[in-house]
Amino acid sequence: MTAPITVTDATFADEVLSSDTPVLVDFWADWCGPCRMIAPVLEQIAAEQDGKIKIAKIDYDANPVTPNKYGVMGLPTLLLYKNGEVVEQIVGAKPKRALMKILEPHL
Numbered sequence: 001m002t003a004p005i006t007v008t009d010a011t012f013a014d015e016v017l018s019s020d021t022p023v024l025v026d027f028w029a030d031w032c033g034p035c036r037m038i039a040p041v042l043e044q045i046a047a048e049q050d051g052k053i054k055i056a057k058i059d060y061d062a063n064p065v066t067p068n069k070y071g072v073m074g075l076p077t078l079l080l081y082k083n084g085e086v087v088e089q090i091v092g093a094k095p096k097r098a099l100m101k102i103l104e105p106h107l
Helices: 012-017 032-047 067-068 096-106
Strands: 023-028 055-057 077-082 083-092
Touching: 012 023, 012 055, 023 032, 032 055, 032 096, 077 096, 083 096
Parallel strands: 023 055
Antiparallel strands: 023 077, 077 083
16 A cells, blocks of 8 residues: 555544554544645655555544544544554654654554
8 A cells, every 4th residue: 555545434444443554544634734734744654664554544524423533633633553442643743754753663
């Protein structure tokens, strides 16, 4: 998987919670400037870490159930799921190096 995938409330359990590899979920919205800033960084990570991690994007406004279930209040929020459980939470846009420092122990 070389690019981020799009998930919805309906596909979240199959794509994220049932995944054999860790999944970094980007909760984003069209109106969120920092979300647009972090998108190319996530695309780079998806390409470079292919097979080690999946990057998933979920539109906060179009899919209210999942963000509400996981208490997502600010955007962008990145949640790292491993074996169906949240193991890391990152709020706000971060540079690639900072994201990789958080992600690497889980890969």
